[in-house]
Amino acid sequence: MMVIIGLTLKNYNEIVSSYEQVNKDALKLIETGNERFGASQLIDFVNDYIITGKRDYISRFYLKYRLIISQEQKLRKLFTLKQDLAALDSIANNADSIYIYGRRIFNIPNPKASSKIPVLMERMDNKFEEVINRNTTQIFELISHRIESLRVQTMNRKNLILEVNSAMFLLSLFASLIFVLLTVYRISKPIKALVKSANKIAEGDYTERVQVTTHDEVALLAKSFSKMAEEVEKSYQGLETRRKFYNNIYASLPYALLVMDNLNKVLSVNKSFCNLFNLQCDQIIGSPVDNVLKKIELSDELRKKINERKLFQKLECICTPSENKNHKIHLILSSMFNTDTEEDVLLVIEDITEQKNALSLKEEFSAQNTALFETIMDGFWLLDSKGQFLDVNNNYCNMSGFTKEEMLKLSVPDVEAYETPEITEQHIRKVIANGADRFETKHKRKDGTIWDVEISTVFLSSQQQFIVFARDISERKRMLTELKLKESAINSAINAVVMTDSYGVLNYVNRSFLKMWGYNSDAETLGRSAVEFVEDTGKARNIIAHLTKHGSWIGELTALKKNGIKFPVRITASVIKDEEGNIIRMYASFMDMTEHKHYEKEILKLSQAVEQNPVSILITDADGNIEYVNKKFVQMTGFTLKEVIHKNPRILQSGFTSRKLYDDLWEAISQGRIWQGEFQNKKKDGSYYWHLMILSPLRDGEGRIVNYLAVQQDITERKVLEGELKKYREHLEELVEKRTNELRVSEGKFRTLAESSDDTIMRFDKESKHLYVNPVVVKQTGIPSNDFIGKTHRELGFPENLVQLWETTIQNVFASKEKNRIEFQLPNNIWIDWILLPVFNEKNEVDSVITSGRDITSLKEYEKRIEEAFKKEKELSELKSKFISAASHEFRTPLAAILSSAQLIKRYSTKWKEDEINEHHKVINDSVKNITALMDDVLLISKSEEGKIKLRIEDVDIEEFLNSLIIGVKPLLKSEQKINYKIATGLKSIKMDRKIVSQIIGNLLSNAIKYSSAGSEVELLSDIQDNKLLVRVKDTGIGIAKEELQLIFDPFYRTQNAIHIEGTGLGLNIVKRMLDVLNGTIEVDSEIGKGTTFDVSIPLFDNITVL
DSSP: HHHHHHHHHHHHHHHHHHHHHHHHHHHHHHHHHHHHHHHHHHHHHHHHHHHOTTHHHHHHHHHHHHHHHHHHHHHHHOOSSSHHHHHHHHHHHHHHHHHHHHHHHHHSSSSGSSHHHHHHHHHHHHIIIIIIHHHHHHHHHHHHHHHHHHHHHHHHHHHHHHHHHHHHHHHHHHHHHHHHHHHHOOOOSSOOOHHHHHHHHHHHHHTTOOOOOSSSSSHHHHHHHHHHHHHHHHHHHHHHHHHHHHHHHHHHHHEEEEEEOOSBBBEOOOHHHHHHHOOOOHHTSBBBBHHHHHHHHOOOOHHHHHHTOOOOEEEEEEEEEEETEEEEEEEEEEEEEEETTEEEEEEEEEEEHHHHHHHHHHHHHHHHHHHHHHSSSSEEEETTTTEEEEOOHHHHHHHHOHHHHHHTTTTTHBBSSOOHHHHHHHHHHHHHHHHHEEEEEEEEEETEEEEEEEEEEEEETTEEEEEEEEOOOOHHHHHHHHHHHHHHHHHOOOSSEEEEEETTTTEEEEHHHHHHOSSSGGGGGGEEEEGGBSSSSHHHHHHHHHHHSSEEEEEEEEETTTSSSSSEEEEEEEEOOOOTOOOOEEEOOOOOOOOHHHHHHHHHHHHHHTTOOOSSSOOOOOOOOEEOOOOHHHHHHOOHHHHHTOOGGGGGGGGGGGGHHHHHHHHHHHTTTTEEEEEEOTTTTTTTTEEEEEEEEEOTTOEEEEEEEEEEEEEEEHHHHHHHHHHHHHHHHHHHHHHHHHHOHHHHHHHHHHHHSEEEEEETTTTTOOEEETTHHHHHSSOOOOGGOOTTTTTTTHHHHHHHHHHHHHHHHHOOOOOOOEEEEETTEEEEEEEEEEOOOOSSOEEEEEEEEEEEEHHHHHHHHHHHHHHHHHHOOOOOOOOOHHHHHHHHHHHHEEEEEEEHHHTTTTTOOHHHHHHHHHHHHHHHHHHHHHHHHHHHHHHHHHHHOOOOOEEHHHHHHHHHHHHHHHHGGTTTTTEEEEETEEEEEEEHHHHHHHHHHHHHHHHHTSSSOTTOOEEEEEEETEEEEEEEEEEEESSOGGGGGTTSSTTTTTOOOGGTTTTOOOOHHHHHHHHHEEEOOOEEEETTTTTEEEEEEEOOOSSOOOO
């Protein structure tokens, strides 16, 4: 008996141990699934980083990897079997490989453009698909198999416990009866005491002990009775314990159990019964069994069998345990006995719906497989164990482009796009080992195109064949990719995006909305009404009402940031409706118009700068028809814009310009080159004027010429001055010719004329000796006229350079027999215009040379002044030409960008998304900024030349002033470039012209940044000494050659090593002009390749205020 009890307890302990093992295995499944999901997230984070370039995904990647390591450590504590640990090691190693590939991708600059990325991503996918998925599936299958085995073992042990306990009870009772019978046969003496105690024991008082003092058989029988009572008492206690235990098992069994008494009333039911039939346990206990059987809708025949207490085994029937659900149920009727020996009936019900459904499907599949395979939308194969096609349905033929006959000649490697036959063979062996598999791959159609396929395959070991279903997932892949891109695009869009319910309550905001409104997380915004985020709540409610009625709205509003700051936004809103036309969502996109509004002002400023420019500006279309002229053009020509608009500039032609000039002009601009030249044109009033013109073609974004820009400078005054100088020279030659003719009239008049002339008259022989000089020579040379006769200039002591000039010129006249003319300056600084004429004898030979020397010193001085004026005018003209050339170049690029972007917006605004339109708006805004800055520089120089700059002295907080300058130039900084600055301590405020000083320091800072490389440092130092503001700007850039240091402050001057860098050459000229206005100074020290230092000193207008 003790052996039986021990066997029962052993089986009970094994049941408890089985339940604990099942719990541990379930925990292993959960943690293994988490490990696999973590590895897939690593790949997702790498993919998101490649698409968006956002480094936030790198942080998530590293955090997830640390979680995977933690989960792996948990699993190692749970796993004890070598097979489980081997699969876990494989998963961990390949997760490490994915981590290493991810780090390599993060170290690749511009991953989108790198050819390495596809290879690394494919390796990561292979590690995940081929190893991690396989090993995770292996662990799942091993653990699931163990759980099922434990379940079967537990059920067997439960049945064994029931059988053992029943046997133990019967055996104990039987042994007791045998013992009593044997004892009765042997008892012959005092039996009454024994009978009395026996009766009490028989009546159930198992605490009774027989009091017999004899040592005979009766005493032994008494002891046996006492021992039996003690044993029975212990048995009852054990039975009570086991009863509670069995009740617990009874309540938790997966089978539905019902016990009915001998009156066919429900004695008890377990929870599984009540749950299966959706009944309340306390309501059915004690009620007739037939009433319960009617509720679960058993057939009349079965109810009759049960009511008649007939036993049966595994009869199937259909009942209704819950609403709208039919179950096929096994009913097992058996009997059990209570202590009153009355027969109780146990009804055991097993739900086999799933098994029956599976069997039904199997039978249906077996009967209709051919029709099914031909009608399903997926492709179907039947393969042998080597991967050769045995059968294929028409749908796969349609998807792949092969005929059925062609497919039956192929094997799996023939349709795989990238798998080699060796890899396919490995895959086949894997499916045979595992029995089934499901994976994604790429197939190759007959025409060579690649398509995505999802494969589900089962290996039929009995037939050594594979059943394979192939589903085309190309569209699903494309849609998933597109959906991810759209989700990413919305969340990373520049514009703020919100979605609300039909009442305007926010249920989605993107990151741009949080940034634009100044919130830290969407938790601060979701659930709030959209009207709370704008200034005019009444208008916002009207917009929602408009949306509800009309479905869309576009316009502008003033929004309110979290901190209360107002800013303008442009809204594009629409509604989303369900199939019945009811509004379920409202969608709105917001564009911050702050910069746009600012740029509108800048464009207006640019327009005014062009309109008020001191040079004439004319813009035509590609055919040369005028589209725009500024005020200077109107002033210069007399034509108004209305009179010239849409007309050709030929209306200005004077008729004096050669055809060749026009041909050269059109040849240059048609080839996209800049043309520069001078024109004489005619004004509206008929008068003529000269102008210097620079003509530039403007191109659109596709490189086509769409406009021409003409910048014109009036040079009429210069042309008039050139004409007058030419007339003067011609008149002077006429006078000389006239005087020469007069000298030739007669020798007789010669002396009379010579003596009365104001010019020096001389006659020379062939040896350059003086034959005659008139008295004027004394005024010019200081030598008496008689001292000249018979002597040469050398003999008279004139400088050798003049002697050689005079003698050479005299001998040339003798030789050529033609007049000559030279100009020279005497040692006493008198300028002489010397005309030499040959004198012929009767033989027409030159026998002497007469010279006339006129004092032209005053004329020379006048000519010098004219030349200097002309030179200055020429320099000014060249300066203006440089300006026009530089300005036209600087205008052309941003104007072309503005024109191109404007035309593209006009053409594609209805098709483009807002971020694409915003990109071209930014191009326009940046171009406007560049042109505005150039015009500001030009106007500043113009004001400086005209002396129109007026000082505006004010108190300036020097620290705030310099900080604002640094903030202003920060957008110019290159990658890793920075400004180190130091401000004089204790300095509070000074009196100065804030705008002029900002022009000086701002230009020096922007130049230092522009001409220094990325990663360099620019220094800004300031101090106050001797009531002067001292500023030093130092860079480590390209430097300036020593020979160019004196030229860098000239307008438009560009150093030789800076030609390739964009610029106008106006910055340092403006710095110098502004310092001249302030009576300041600037010093520069520079070395090529090492950098430049500018030291500026600006006198202050008042003493500084010290803290």
